[in-house]
Amino acid sequence: MAEKLNVGVIGGGYAGMAAAAELASRNIPVTVFESAQQLGGRARGVYYNDTRLDNGQHLLLGCYRETLRMIELVGGDIDQDFLRLPLQLDLHDQFSLRAPRLPAPLHLLIALLSAQGLTWSERIKAASFMLTLRNANFRLDQLPLPQAGEGRGEGLSDITVSALLAQHKQDADLTFKLWEPLCIAALNTPIQKASAHVLLNVLRDALNQSRADSDMLLPRIDFTALFPQRAASFVERRGGKVHTSCGVEAIRSLEDEFEIITTPSAVRPEPVEGHSSVHVSTGSTRTEDVSRSYRFSHVICAAPPVVAAKLLRPIAGLANTVAQIDALEHQPIYTLYLQYPAHVTLPHPMIGLHRRISQWLFDKGQIAGQHGLLAAVISAEGIHQELSQDELAQKVIAELRDEFGIAEQPQWFKVIAEKRATFCCSPNLQRPAQQTALPRLLLAGDYTAGDYPATLEGAVMSGVRCADLIRAQSE
Ligand SMILES: Cc1cc2nc3c(=O)[nH]c(=O)nc-3n(C[C@H](O)[C@H](O)[C@H](O)COP(=O)(O)OP(=O)(O)OC[C@H]3O[C@@H](n4cnc5c(N)ncnc54)[C@H](O)[C@@H]3O)c2cc1C
Numbered sequence: 001m002a003e004k005l006n007v008g009v010i011g012g013g014y015a016g017m018a019a020a021a022e023l024a025s026r027n028i029p030v031t032v033f034e035s036a037q038q039l040g041g042r043a044r045g046v047y048y049n050d051t052r053l054d055n056g057q058h059l060l061l062g063c064y065r066e067t068l069r070m071i072e073l074v075g076g077d078i079d080q081d082f083l084r085l086p087l088q089l090d091l092h093d094q095f096s097l098r099a100p101r102l103p104a105p106l107h108l109l110i111a112l113l114s115a116q117g118l119t120w121s122e123r124i125k126a127a128s129f130m131l132t133l134r135n136a137n138f139r140l141d142q143l144p145l146p147q148a149g150e151g152r153g154e155g156l157s158d159i160t161v162s163a164l165l166a167q168h169k170q171d172a173d174l175t176f177k178l179w180e181p182l183c184i185a186a187l188n189t190p191i192q193k194a195s196a197h198v199l200l201n202v203l204r205d206a207l208n209q210s211r212a213d214s215d216m217l218l219p220r221i222d223f224t225a226l227f228p229q230r231a232a233s234f235v236e237r238r239g240g241k242v243h244t245s246c247g248v249e250a251i252r253s254l255e256d257e258f259e260i261i262t263t264p265s266a267v268r269p270e271p272v273e274g275h276s277s278v279h280v281s282t283g284s285t286r287t288e289d290v291s292r293s294y295r296f297s298h299v300i301c302a303a304p305p306v307v308a309a310k311l312l313r314p315i316a317g318l319a320n321t322v323a324q325i326d327a328l329e330h331q332p333i334y335t336l337y338l339q340y341p342a343h344v345t346l347p348h349p350m351i352g353l354h355r356r357i358s359q360w361l362f363d364k365g366q367i368a369g370q371h372g373l374l375a376a377v378i379s380a381e382g383i384h385q386e387l388s389q390d391e392l393a394q395k396v397i398a399e400l401r402d403e404f405g406i407a408e409q410p411q412w413f414k415v416i417a418e419k420r421a422t423f424c425c426s427p428n429l430q431r432p433a434q435q436t437a438l439p440r441l442l443l444a445g446d447y448t449a450g451d452y453p454a455t456l457e458g459a460v461m462s463g464v465r466c467a468d469l470i471r472a473q474s475e
Contacts, residue, residue: 013041045222
């Protein structure tokens with residue numbers, strides 16, 4: 001295809017900005033359209049009560065290679081941007097697993113065999129399950145076949161995590177303390193619904209190769225600043241454009257190009273710099289310059305699944321892709337931020353609670369110097385969804401008092417409930433490919449086909465793959 005490439009990217013989340021930065025790094029002209037005032041999508045910085053928060057507390061793993069590579073490509077510094085902790089899972093007063101500084105997978109085996117809060121028999125069961133997984137290259141189809149009636153049916157390549165755990169005799173206490181928190185943190189899906197295949201992909205990448213892969217990386221800056229904002233500057237320095245407050249209403253497939261129509265509300269005045277929004281420097285792409293129709297040789301749709309389905313539905317030839325997107329179910333994540341007096345701290349930067357409403361607690365003072373600011377994260381569906389925000393906050397405040405003796409009331413709290421935080425990562429899920437049936441129309445996003453569950457890494461990998469596909473078409 002000896003033609004001039006010109007790519008439109010719909011959505012300025014991690015997937016869209018990864019695609020844009022990757023294209024810009026190859027000197028391919030690119031324009032990003034983001035409907036919100038700021039970039040980042042589900043991983044964006046927000047301000048509340050003059051305090052910098054995220055749309056939800058996030059965590060990266062050392063094995064998120066593409067995300068870390070992209071952050072560095074656009075000017076980030078991994079050592080400065082993150083607090084890096086060696087793998088440690090602490091459920092306060094109930095369970096503690098710490099990986100010693102030994103090469104993988106020895107670090108994990110020692111961690112499992114010395115885990116506090118498990119009986120000897122549970123430790124041995126966990127360690128031998130891990131060895132079995134390793135011998136099977138973390139592939140379900142290479143695991144020893146279960147006894148008849150125990151699960152993996154004829155012709156099915158995947159099972160639920162709870163079925164896998166039952167097959168490998170991981171008893172209830174071990175499941176509650178180790179596997180369930182791990183699965184919910186990784187897949188944001190309850191073990192009874194979660195895909196064993198995808199969990200094993202994450203375990204393979206995080207636990208099996210280098211010890212640093214299992215490190216936990218907690219950002220010291222907000223998620224818009226961490227990557228999307230830097231990516232926008234990177235794109236603009238290479239002649240690309242990034243339009244914020246500029247939602248796409250429709251995509252039209254023309255003979256050998258695509259037309260993107262932006263919404264009338266897209267042409268808004270520049271947001272005022274300040275605490276209410278994280279504003280991207282737009283250079284030549286000020287919003288008053290935005291017209292309502294654009295033409296591109298290629299389009300990458302990196303909007304969230306519900307919006308992507310709406311934009312693709314009218315386009316001929318995409319019925320299968322749209323049906324796959326429509327079939328996705330979603331799972332929530334709630335983050336409750338609580339501002340306590342500055343002296344209030346937790347025993348660790350990140351600590352879990354066993355059989356409580358709060359699953360993981362983060363001490364933003366230890367992570368980012370925001371003293372007294374705690375974040376409680378509640379992933380996946382559960383009874384917490386039946387509570388009002390005030391009731392939820394009171395329960396978390398009571399848990400913090402009971403578990404850590406925090407007697408003070410917070411000065412303020414803020415519940416951020418993301419009802420469609422991720423897709424529900426169930427077995428045998430058919431996820432849409434990045435390449436649609438129309439060669440010049442591509443899909444990026446954490447929900448598109450890939451090894452990973454809905455994560456930043458899955459989103460970034462999909463964006464980079466779209467850029468690769470476009471480059472391959474042009475060669
Ligand atoms: C609370 C929470 C906690 C999470 N924790 C973690 C974690 O710890 N680790 C991890 O790896 N992942 C985590 N995730 C998942 C991670 O945030 C997502 O996988 C990732 O951000 C998805 O990126 P994306 O670019 O695919 O989609 P999105 O972030 O949804 O980006 C899509 C973008 O498209 C824009 N858009 C929508 N409609 C239009 C339109 N019509 N025109 C133009 N633009 C449009 C949106 O505004 C958005 O910016 C978490 C998610 C949530 C919500």
